[in-house]
Amino acid sequence: MSKNHLYKGTLSAILLKLIEEQGRMYGYELTKRARELTSGDLDITEGALYPALHKLEAEGLLTTEVEKIGNRSRKYYRLADEKGGEARKRIDELAEYARNLQQFLNPKPGHGAA
């Protein structure tokens, strides 16, 4: 069963992280990579993926380049150099969120005890 709802709210940061790792990625490649990494748990639909990508592009965090692949055009996304700091900040926030979540799942013994 898809657990997409658990990833809601972190999708933009996940996309930024994936693109940062690969240098540049296109839409379908991002969905495939997300499926691979989560063993199918995260199935990003086009209805969620593209609005998130377009929003990041409009905010200036991503730049795009179009390449001709066979008989179609492919739009690649890459992190914008000038807003690299902002993208990095969002990825760091995601990491911090994951760490905090881990604290809820595996609280350190004695932490917060009187």
Next chain:
Amino acid sequence: MEQRELTDDQYKALVDYLHRWGLDSPELISEMADHFAEKALELMDRGHKWEQVLNSFKTKATYSRLRRLEAEYKQVWGKTWIRKVFGEIRNSAELSVLAPILIFAAGMYYALQISWLLPHIEMAVSIKALAAYGVMTYFTNFNRRTKVMLRTRNFFPLLIIEFVFFQSFIIKIATPEESLGNEPLTDGLIWALTIMVTVSVFLNVVTYRLMRSTHREAENIHAEIFQKLNASQ
């Protein structure tokens, strides 16, 4: 055998499907055609036939998803257009400051009796700057009929600004000629020249900014035409 690429007919059918099922923006159709083509090729690699794959896309869920996608796409880029409109308001605000400066400079030339020609040129420049301000304000506030209009209207004020820009050069060229033989270099003339150079710098900055934004617009329009051509292939 594994199919590496959709045939032209298959790709056309895919584009037609996306268009009929709610997508309208050429750039989005092109991007989604690539997405669905990849999806189709993956399914075909698993042994599905093209017709089956295309039919599998025609669900109510996909229909509503594509419609929502189109609406969200327009919303996101609509917001960017609003930002551009505000950018133009800023440009026209600069012009509204520029025109009175030019009028003031023209008045000073006239009062100092530096030359007969310069105040008239300055006044012409001022009127054009004010006209440009009026045109830009009009297009910014009252003409939002279509996105195409929003794009093309950038070119018209640019033409006016270019006239202003070249006239500023004429002023710069005309000034030494006016002073040669007629008037000795006075403090007033040096002061007037300083004002003119300042005004010219202002004009150049405004023109540069507008040219830069117009160049970006031209790039967007070219990209859109390119996408449309691809979509119609």
